[in-house]
Amino acid sequence: MLDTIFYVAITAxxxxxxxxxxxxxxxxxxxxxxxxxxxxxxxxVRDLVLGHYPxxxxxxxxxxxxxxxxxxxxxxxxxxxxxxxxxxLLLDAVGLATFTxxxxxxxxxMGQQPIIVIVAGLLTGIVGGVLRDILCGDxxxxxxxxxxxxxxIVSGVLYYFGHISDLPHDLVVIGTxxxxxxxRVLAILFKIQMPxxxxxxxxx
Amino acid sequence: MLDTIFYVAITAxxxxxxxxxxxxxxxxxxxxxxxxxxxxxxxxVRDLVLGHYPxxxxxxxxxxxxxxxxxxxxxxxxxxxxxxxxxxLLLDAVGLATFTxxxxxxxxxMGQQPIIVIVAGLLTGIVGGVLRDILCGDxxxxxxxxxxxxxxIVSGVLYYFGHISDLPHDLVVIGTxxxxxxxRVLAILFKIQMPxxxxxxxxx
Amino acid sequence: MLDTIFYVAITAxxxxxxxxxxxxxxxxxxxxxxxxxxxxxxxxVRDLVLGHYPxxxxxxxxxxxxxxxxxxxxxxxxxxxxxxxxxxLLLDAVGLATFTxxxxxxxxxMGQQPIIVIVAGLLTGIVGGVLRDILCGDxxxxxxxxxxxxxxIVSGVLYYFGHISDLPHDLVVIGTxxxxxxxRVLAILFKIQMPxxxxxxxxx
Numbered sequence: 001m002l003d004t005i006f007y008v009a010i011t012a013x014x015x016x017x018x019x020x021x022x023x024x025x026x027x028x029x030x031x032x033x034x035x036x037x038x039x040x041x042x043x044x045v046r047d048l049v050l051g052h053y054p055x056x057x058x059x060x061x062x063x064x065x066x067x068x069x070x071x072x073x074x075x076x077x078x079x080x081x082x083x084x085x086x087x088x089l090l091l092d093a094v095g096l097a098t099f100t101x102x103x104x105x106x107x108x109x110m111g112q113q114p115i116i117v118i119v120a121g122l123l124t125g126i127v128g129g130v131l132r133d134i135l136c137g138d139x140x141x142x143x144x145x146x147x148x149x150x151x152x153i154v155s156g157v158l159y160y161f162g163h164i165s166d167l168p169h170d171l172v173v174i175g176t177x178x179x180x181x182x183x184r185v186l187a188i189l190f191k192i193q194m195p196x197x198x199x200x201x202x203x204x
Numbered sequence: 205m206l207d208t209i210f211y212v213a214i215t216a217x218x219x220x221x222x223x224x225x226x227x228x229x230x231x232x233x234x235x236x237x238x239x240x241x242x243x244x245x246x247x248x249v250r251d252l253v254l255g256h257y258p259x260x261x262x263x264x265x266x267x268x269x270x271x272x273x274x275x276x277x278x279x280x281x282x283x284x285x286x287x288x289x290x291x292x293l294l295l296d297a298v299g300l301a302t303f304t305x306x307x308x309x310x311x312x313x314m315g316q317q318p319i320i321v322i323v324a325g326l327l328t329g330i331v332g333g334v335l336r337d338i339l340c341g342d343x344x345x346x347x348x349x350x351x352x353x354x355x356x357i358v359s360g361v362l363y364y365f366g367h368i369s370d371l372p373h374d375l376v377v378i379g380t381x382x383x384x385x386x387x388r389v390l391a392i393l394f395k396i397q398m399p400x401x402x403x404x405x406x407x408x
Numbered sequence: 409m410l411d412t413i414f415y416v417a418i419t420a421x422x423x424x425x426x427x428x429x430x431x432x433x434x435x436x437x438x439x440x441x442x443x444x445x446x447x448x449x450x451x452x453v454r455d456l457v458l459g460h461y462p463x464x465x466x467x468x469x470x471x472x473x474x475x476x477x478x479x480x481x482x483x484x485x486x487x488x489x490x491x492x493x494x495x496x497l498l499l500d501a502v503g504l505a506t507f508t509x510x511x512x513x514x515x516x517x518m519g520q521q522p523i524i525v526i527v528a529g530l531l532t533g534i535v536g537g538v539l540r541d542i543l544c545g546d547x548x549x550x551x552x553x554x555x556x557x558x559x560x561i562v563s564g565v566l567y568y569f570g571h572i573s574d575l576p577h578d579l580v581v582i583g584t585x586x587x588x589x590x591x592r593v594l595a596i597l598f599k600i601q602m603p604x605x606x607x608x609x610x611x612x
Contacts, residue, residue: 021347022403029354030347031401044253049452051461053255061319075401115469130543135334137343139545143429143438150437197439197483199430225551226607233558234551235605248457257459265523279605339538341547 002173006102009095010063013039014070016088017132019081022074024136034132035071036064042127046103046120050110089188090181093151097180100125100152101173104159114160121156122149147187150194155180206377210306213299214267217243218274220292221336223285226278228340238336239275240268246331250307250324254314293392294385297355301384304329304356305377308363318364325360326353351391354398359384410581414510417503418471421447422478424496425540427489430482432544442540443479444472450535454511454528458518497596498589501559505588508533508560509581512567522568529564530557555595558602563588 017038021031040057047055057063074081103124107117126142126149133140142148155176162172186192221242225235244261251259261267278285307328311321330346330353337344346352359380366376390396425446429439448465455463465471482489511532515525534550534557541548550556563584570580594600 018401019403022401024343024348025400025402026347027398027400029398030344033347033353048252048456049463050466051463055253055255058254058316058320061317061323064319064323074403078401078403081403112466113469115472116466119469119472134338134542135344135347137341137545139432140438140543143434143441143543144432149441194435194437196433196435197426197430197486198433199427199482199486199489222605223607226605228547228552229604229606230551231602231604233602234548237551237557252456259457259459262458262520262524265521265527268523268527278607282605282607285607338542339548339551341545 001170002098002101005094005098005177007066008091009098010039010066011070012088012091012095013128014067015073016092017128018071018074020132020136021071022078028072028075031075032068032071034135036067037135038128038132039067039070040064040128041131042099042124042129043103043106045127045131046106046123049123050107050112050116050120052106052110090185093181093184093188094177096125096148096151096184097155097177099128100155100180101159101176104156104163108160108163117160118153118156121159122152125149125152125155144196145193147184147192147194151180151184151187154183205374206302206305209298209302209381211270212295213302214243214270215274216292216295216299217332218271219277220296221332222275222278224336224340225275226282232276232279235279236272236275238339240271241339242332242336243271243274244268244332245335246303246328246333247307247310249331249335250310250327253327254311254316254320254324256310256314294389297385297388297392298381300329300352300355300388301359301381303332304359304384305363305380308360308367312364312367321364322357322360325363326356329353329356329359348400349397351388351396351398355384355388355391358387409578410506410509413502413506413585415474416499417506418447418474419478420496420499420503421536422475423481424500425536426479426482428540428544429479430486436480436483439483440476440479442543444475445543446536446540447475447478448472448536449539450507450532450537451511451514453535453539454514454531457531458515458520458524458528460514460518498593501589501592501596502585504533504556504559504592505563505585507536508563508588509567509584512564512571516568516571525568526561526564529567530560533557533560533563552604553601555592555600555602559588559592559595562591 014035017035018031021034026034040063043056047053100121104117104121107120112120129142130140158179159172159176162176163169165172218239221239222235225238230238244267247260251257304325308321308325311324316324333346334344362383363376363380366380422443425443426439429442434442448471451464455461508529512525512529515528520528537550538548566587567580567584570584571577
């Protein structure tokens, strides 16, 4: 089941990344790169940092093909994309929780310490979007927008404690996804943000 | 032969990167860093992603020295650089095809799947320029300018099929470089670009 | 002793990174990420490039906790931070030399060649700040400001020659830190900069 949701999430990430690339007037190649980097970049950085070779997409290169095909959907259907804002946000919310769980699983299988399990989930969930923003020349949204990383962290903590408990694995997975999804959607609906740190004076 | 062209290409990349750094008024150290990152960054990211250690320049550190020396040429000869625009573009076109072949070879020697062979060539060919643009604070040129990545991809595909065919290896190398060079020069001359995806509406 | 200074330096880096994040109005999560990336990013990139696993903070995840706690100090004490400009600059100068030595040591233990030892020290000393600037949307300061990278390079060379000489190790460490600290402070006081390469004409 996690696998199916993984593909849906990858596709949704690639499609919304393509829209970000389209807003910068990138060419079709740039759109595909941004789609691949956004959808697969989180897992890539996690694997580099943990030394977990081979990388997911090096082992399964068809994932790159999936991302490139997904990237062309918004190109073909650009006029309908604005109407699909909410479906995308909902898929992205499911994807965030799913990516987090997959990232935690990789670290758990490697026998990493609890903090690193949470960090692996966090990296998998958010780094793709950070790389997308850097390649598009923006300050990453995730550092200043509605709760996103917080959802990944709290979902990761929840999943970790579910994992070491006696609860059945499927229940923990479904529960974590349901929690992460609800938390993220509430954050968007009510514009819940982390407190900001506003500092004016020049230090350096 | 590939080795000789490799050094010429590294040097040309380092020199044109130094010009990009000079346009941002960087100091000499910054110029050297941008030169090294541009000339060696593509191979570095390829090796990180494939887990191919040790990295080329860690094994042959004098490559860093070559890049730094090359970076000083534009500093000393700044007034003549504008006149050298075409020689640089031609060397860069040879370099693009050469880097692509070298990247494909690394993946082939590791026994990677065909798509990853092409991707390894692509990463080697273009990532240096992407990192240069990010360090200079620009949206990477390669996503919106004349055909560049496409040249690397098509050259990579050509080289891969040449490699698995019965053709002599040298012929395949020379043929791929000739093709990549011609394709890139034609793209510059006739301003051939990939179709762009222009998307105005705000999704997020 | 190097360990103690390492923690002080990590903390100082994390705190001044938090101020940079605060100037971009990031939220608390963004502040923590920028703090961790700045304090630990140099060592991370060094380890990735050298294939030196596990990474320092993956093995000692409490370092992430230290950075996050340090990041909250400027949030709580924002009004006093401007007065602490000099203490921070001094700590940062000690940190630069310390990070450089630690980076050199990692490469020396791996039996790397002399140039790579210096580069490992340089990466450890400056990459954290480069990543901080990229994540904040700036052209990295280190490429155009007062001597910083130069201090790391010269300190690394000094440490390397001290290391292969017959001098006692502690003396070499203390001497290198004293030299790096003095050199950096003089560079700030007298606004010593590397010569700049200013290039106006458009090559591409």
